[in-house]
Amino acid sequence: MTRYSLYLGDCLSWMEKREAQSITSIVTDPPYGLKEYTAAEKEKLRNGHGGVWRIPPSFDGCKRQPLPRFTVLTDAERQRLRSFFSQFAQRAIRVLVPGGHLFIATNPLLSHLVYLPLMEAGFEKRGEVIRLVKTLRGGDRPKNAHSEFAHVTVMPRSGWEPWGVFRKPCEGRVQDNLRKWKSGGLRRISSDKPFEDVIRSAPTRAAERAIAPHPSLKPQAFMRQLVRASLPLGVGTVLDPFMGGGSTIAAALAVGYESIGIESDPVFYRMAERAIPKLAEFGSEDKPSVTASVRRAPRDERIFSLQF
Numbered sequence: 346m347t348r349y350s351l352y353l354g355d356c357l358s359w360m361e362k363r364e365a366q367s368i369t370s371i372v373t374d375p376p377y378g379l380k381e382y383t384a385a386e387k388e389k390l391r392n393g394h395g396g397v398w399r400i401p402p403s404f405d406g407c408k409r410q411p412l413p414r415f416t417v418l419t420d421a422e423r424q425r426l427r428s429f430f431s432q433f434a435q436r437a438i439r440v441l442v443p444g445g446h447l448f449i450a451t452n453p454l455l456s457h458l459v460y461l462p463l464m465e466a467g468f469e470k471r472g473e474v475i476r477l478v479k480t481l482r483g484g485d486r487p488k489n490a491h492s493e494f495a496h497v498t499v500m501p502r503s504g505w506e507p508w509g510v511f512r513k514p515c516e517g518r519v520q521d522n523l524r525k526w527k528s529g530g531l532r533r534i535s536s537d538k539p540f541e542d543v544i545r546s547a548p549t550r551a552a553e554r555a556i557a558p559h560p561s562l563k564p565q566a567f568m569r570q571l572v573r574a575s576l577p578l579g580v581g582t583v584l585d586p587f588m589g590g591g592s593t594i595a596a597a598l599a600v601g602y603e604s605i606g607i608e609s610d611p612v613f614y615r616m617a618e619r620a621i622p623k624l625a626e627f628g629s630e631d632k633p634s635v636t637a638s639v640r641r642a643p644r645d646e647r648i649f650s651l652q653f
């Protein structure tokens with residue numbers, strides 16, 4: 346029986362109240378532009394026009410998903426971003442056990458604003474996972490001067506997504522930390538294959554997006570690899586403080602890890618609640634029997650136990 350708990354609310358307050366050293370890993374994809382998930386921008390997204398959400402140009406006649414434009418951040422917004430990540434980092438390092446890993450999605454334009462506050466809070470940078478994925482970011486000719494500058498691209502067309510890999514310092518040697526806290530390293534793919542930092546990944550499949558139509562839904566095939574690696578002994582609790590449509594929690598369920606998801610938006614929260622069991626089943630060879638049992642929980646929390 347694999348258990349997961351979902352909370353509707355602000356993750357910063359939740360982490361503040363959470364017992365120290367009670368989370369084994371954090372795998373998350375935060376609102377790194379901050380702006381895109383404000384009430385005003387979400388309203389524009391849901392109305393289908395305006396704001397930072399833009400539909401990338403279509404070259405093949407296919408309907409595109411809206412993407413947030415991060416280049417439009419002002420200096421003041423960048424400062425707010427740093428200060429948000431500083432608050433996040435201080436809470437994250439407190440709730441993690443020694444040696445606990447944090448995998449955090451960013452993008453090539455803003456990763457420095459996310460990484461620095463994490464290091465200032467005491468995290469060790471352990472590397473970066475490169476998710477190789479075709480994106481529709483960049484690659485455009487100068488606006489309104491396409492034919493004049495037909496051979497110019499303003500920014501590189503982006504073909505990767507960085508995920509920062511951080512660790513709370515271990516207590517003593519890695520082996521001691523592994524024995525005491527079940528953390529400090531990353532789970533190997535197999536006995537002769539370590540976890541690697543370049544992962545080929547397709548964009549999230551339409552079938553997954555139909556289950557959880559969140560604008561930033563990450564694919565199960567990729568998330569399961571990260572989540573699996575985050576608990577070196579396969580024991581402990583994975584936290585996603587910015588759960589969105591629930592892809593991290595579904596991945597944890599699929600690999601048999603206990604997890605906790607937090608989401609502040611009620612629409613996305615309900616979407617995740619419904620989607621997690623279905624996403625966890627997605628693409629799995631042996632059809633798991635998913636029987637959800639929901640325990641009584643405080644008003645803002647729902648605890649699910651699923652039999653896989």
Ligand SMILES: C[S@@+](CC[C@H](N)C(=O)[O-])C[C@H]1O[C@@H](n2cnc3c(N)ncnc32)[C@H](O)[C@@H]1O
Pocket residue numbers: 354355356357373374375376377382559561562563586587588589590591592593607608609610613
């Ligand atoms: C980039 S999305 C995560 C998408 C997710 N990885 C998925 O695959 O669906 C970030 C999410 O964080 C939520 N969020 C923003 N601020 C939050 C906060 N303070 N506490 C909890 N959730 C928050 C947003 O509503 C949004 O759904």
